[in-house]
Amino acid sequence: MASGRSIRFKIATLLVTPLISLVALWGFAASTTSGEAMNLLKVETIWSDVINNSDALVAELQNERLASAEQIAGTAADPSALANARAKVDRIRKILTVSANGERAQSVLNADMKSQLQEVFAAVERLPEIRHKVDARRLTPATLIEEYASIAESIHLLYSRLSVSTDVRLALQAQGLINADEARELLSREHALIVATDGKASMRDLHLLAGLDATRTHLFPKALANFDTELRFPFEKLAYSSRYVTMENLLEGYIDGQPIDVDLWRGVADPVLQELTKGIGSTGTKLLARMEPAGTAILLRAGVAGALGLIAVVVSVVVSIRVGRRITRELAALRRTALDLAEIRLPDVVTKLRRGESVDIAAEAPPIEVGRNATSEVADLAAAFDSVQHTAVDAAVEQARLRHGVAEALRNLARRSQSLLQRQLRLLDEMQHQTEDPEALEHLFKLDHLTTRMRRHAEGLVLLSGGSAGRRWRGAIPVEDVLNGAAAQVEEYTRVRVYPMPECGVSGAAVADLMHLFAELIENATQFSAPSNEVSVRGEMVGRGFAVEIEDRGLGMTDEMRDSINARLASPPEFDPAQTERLGFAVAGMLAARHGVTITLKPSPYGGTTAIVLVPGTLVEPMAPEPQPLEFEPVTVSVLHTEHTGPGMLPRRVRTSKRDAPALNEGEGLPRRERQTGLPQRLKQAPPPQPPAEERSPEEARALLSSLQSGWQRGRQDSDQDGGSRP
Secondary structure, three states: OOOOOOHHHHHHHHHHHHHHHHHHHHHHHHHHHHHHHHHHHOHHHHHHHHHHHHHHHHHHHHHHHHHHHHHHHOOOOOOOHHHHHHHHHHHHHHHHHHHHOOHHHHHHOOHHHHHHHHHHHHHHOOHHHHHHHHHOOOOOHHHHHHHHHHHHHHHHHHHHHOOOOOOHHHHHHHHHHHHHHHHHHHHHHHHHHHHHHOOOOOHHHHHHHHHHHHHHHHHHHHHHHOOOHHHHHHHHHHHOOHHHHHHHHHHHHHHOOOOOOHHHHHHHHHHHHHHHHHHHHHHHHHHHHHHHHHHHHHHHHHHHHHHHHHHHHHHHHHHHHHHHHHHHHHHHHHHHHHHHHHHHHHHHHHHHHHOOOOOOHHHHOOOOOOOOOOOHHHHHHHHHHHHHHHHHHHHHHHHHHHHHHHHHHHHHHHHHHHHHHHHHHHHHHHHHHHOOOHHHHHHHHHHHHHHHHHHHHHHHHHHHOOOOOOOOOOOOEEHHHHHHHHHHOOOOHHHEEEOOOOOEEEOHHHHHHHHHHHHHHHHHHHHOOOOOOOEEEEEEEEOOEEEEEEEOOOOOOOHHHHHHHHHHHHOOOOOOOOOOOOHHHHHHHHHHHHHOOEEEEEEOOOOOEEEEEEEEHHHEEEOOOOOOOOOOOOOOOOOOOHHHOOOOOOOOOOOOOHHHOOOOOOOOOOOOOOOOOOOOOOOOOOOOOOOOOOOOOHHHHHHHHHHHHHHHHHHHHHHHHOOOOOO
């Protein structure tokens, strides 16, 4: 069948594609949700190894910066305060480096987190340089704030990279905590700047202080807005305390140019920073406690959703496979039924109709069964096929009836033509018997030959239309006589030479068909060869019967044409009226198939074509040699010219019994060859000297001719009685 994909493959493709997409989406959603849930469960590791230590580092850096500010202002009360602060920073820096670079922390950090962590370490590495500048008193209050601020800013940027929650509420609260820590850093910078200026700030210092204060006052309420009531409480308590309000008033006055009491400022700002640091720590602890259950809950929900999604995918796959198999089975059954209709049932119906058998349409074209629960489209398609097959069977029956009617009409016409031609032959016999004029007798002879050929063509029409020849013979007829009779039915019979062959006969029931078969092949040989060339007919007994070779010396035919004709002759198809060329081969093929005769065409050594006809042994009978017949004495009859004496037309040897005289034009009892007629002239033996023949009178010649015609007429009458052509 066609080049293409099967129905099963296409349906599977149609179903598998969305299923694969569904599985992929489910896998992506499950992996994403599970990954986010696992990230929440990793918060504890990130918090303990990175966030806690980095936040402690920021707090210790703020203390070191404040001590450095006292060093710059020259107001340090404890000379060892700066060294102690630096020692604490170095200690916490080592802890952060070890914990953040540890295997546990690195396993839970993504690439972005790791990159930003390295930025933090790079900023911390600048501490020795900053400290050297502080000790050399090469930093102003403003530059001191900026140098330490770079480290804190890199740590706060790391915090934003460590946001691991996809829960909107937790993410907002984590961002609020980061903002609160940034506000504490800004307040620590303001505090260190005021201490470093010792209440005597320059214009640049005041501008920096105003910028820091503006950023803090904007960021702190934003941080509180992200917290819920529980997390917001310590910050609101601090914001509404008297210390915080006093601190804000002192800052506002100092920025406006009023003098500030540094001792009063430190007495207010130090407790506020301590409360703010305490609030950030407690809020971080509470937020961490919330993230762990949230991660567990998300992981649980992800597991439930993943399981349900997997169940849905499995159900979808099962349903899709079952539906696909059902549709495939329905379509496959419909396909098998359609193929059975096209390749088995319809050809069987046509074969039966060609054989003339009756056909039950309901039995030959039963309805296609697709089941009660079949898909509606498949059921509609099956109904359409039912309609198609009924229409096809009806059309085949109607066509067979029409073909049978046409064939019957052609047979009737051919039978009528046969009857008229048979009557015409009888009339010609009578006219030949009654005519004494040699010229008229010659024309009657030509007309008799044309009528014989017309009778063969009418018989061919009967055969092509499904009938059989009407003529029959009793007993076996010599093969040579059959071939001579066949040659006599050919237009250019004078070019045909039947060579001597063994004495054997053909069954009388097959004589008419074999004579017709040989006539068609001989006529084809004469038509496709030059008028001057001989058509040779030879025969001999072989192991499987009697072989006859009909050879012409024409142009021959191509290998493709010869192979095509041999194929048609070996297995003749039903005659197609549209194929009007080479009707002789069509008739020959039908007759050969009827009697088991094999016809093969092969190239002739002389350039033409040789037709080899193998008559099976069942149709060939050995014949006893006949006694030497009496011969006519030489008679000179002017009405019989030699150019009209063809094979099977005039007797060369007659039987002793007048009752058995052959019907020459019918083919039965065909005349025997004369001795030495097939030899070249120089090889013939000289006849013995004969006494000069007496001149016959016209009356004697007429009597002799009448005797011959009477024998022909009796032979034809015998043929008619044996089953000759009937209307």
